[in-house]
Amino acid sequence: MPKVTIDDITIEVPEGTTILQAARMIGGDVVPPAMCYYSKLKTSGGYCRTCIVKVEQGSAKDPRPMPKPVASCRTTVMDGMVVRNKTSQEVLEARAGVVEFLLINHPLDCPICDQAGECHLQDLGYEHGKVETRYEFDRREFEKIDIGDKIQLHMTRCILCYRCVKVADQLTDGRVHGVINRGDVAEISTYIQNSIENDFSGNVIDVCPVGALTDKTFRFKSRVWYTKPVDAHCNCDKCSGKVRLWYKGEEVLRVTARKDKYGEVEDWICNDCRFNKKKTSDWVIEGPSKVDRHSVISANHYDNLKVLKATVDRQQLALPHGEKVGLGKGALDPNNIHGKH
């Protein structure tokens, strides 16, 4: 098994692992950001270049460095490879350049965009980008296209990551859309504005890292951070039925698949679950979704007291009958008050 060193952390990984996957095995800050790579989709990656890293030593046998930064999602590790991600100034600068390029034609209509708050391009621009653009020309503009009655395509926001194309290719029966034209006129399109009609087409909304493909049933309903995510499931014969409901008050505003810490879908869900089951009675609620406390989605959500009550209840169960949880038993443990387990 090859050994690879990423940012001075050495790990042993199976043959054929890419640098990005190896970095994810280490986890934490070492992981390069990725806009197009999607671990659940085959042959994804290699388009956006945000995951570039510097290879200081190619392998133990051939220790020469690679001449320029490489895309970590497409480069497999070699034994004795030494990789630098955030410890290399060159990589950070090159990545800032990539972000600037990705944002050249992006309209920056975040105040309008439904994806704002859970947009990977926002995070990327915030963490890795430059503060200002140097681009002074008109950005390319497209008309909005309705792909079916539930999905809307804003081609102006697209960064051409090809994820939705891979979804259509691999998840559903026939390929229904792709990228037409090339260069700066390239666009995602269906064949002569056909609608995408199959049971899993809604997943293109979840895989889209920006707001190019959005849920029409959620359009302008609410900003993401005013909704409250709740994990739920149902018995669905088409898909796993494991979803995330986004509540505002008593109302389910939208249904999405559950996403992991890299923003990737855990289980694909079908269009029936996504678009048609918008009542609480359709679902079995499992509990509030875990939201990173740095995420804007956790703003204005006061879950701490509920967690405290749950903790108290759990401790109560562990106690002998008749005894009450009180001071000194951990009920007022500061870790519990802050909702950590």
Added chain:
Amino acid sequence: MALTNRAQKVQTASLSWSEKLYLPAILKGMVITFTHLFKRTPTIKYPEQKREIAPVYRGQHVLKRDEAGAERCTACGLCAVACPAEAITMESAERKKGEEGLYREEKYAKIYEINMLRCIFCGLCEEACPKEAIFLTDRIVPTTFNRGEFIYGKDKLVESKDEPVDVTKRQTPEVLDFKKDKKHYHNRTFLDKITRKKAAH
């Protein structure tokens, strides 16, 4: 043990003969009252006479319109999320064809409410606004007898087209430069975009 030096000992001794007369204390009080007659009065007669306020006084909010008279607010919700008092609520709607003169962006605030009883006039909404839409002004929120009237909707917040509210005092040169610079996509009005497009063709 005393935690502070502010504790005062309780007087438990009974009053002396002169104190029991009460007259000296009453006279002392009368003298204090009498001297106040000759002091400058701090009270002003409010509606007729107004106190001078700072140029950057943070009073009642205004939702600005752009040069063409369209509402700047696009209901992005950043003011509401910045608001420490959670006084702002809004509901957005999509602009229809033909409403370009009314709303600047394709999304607009259908309902925009500020609860003036909750508001602490900190100005964070103004700071958060990416569209230069909301400003605090030097107007004082009038009092009423009804709680419901303190919830200001768009009817009270959006400036009228005929009498625009002057907020230039609150805008630093940097903000004004940023606002004028058409290099930034979001500073272009609908008209700018059309003319630029036509010029490009």
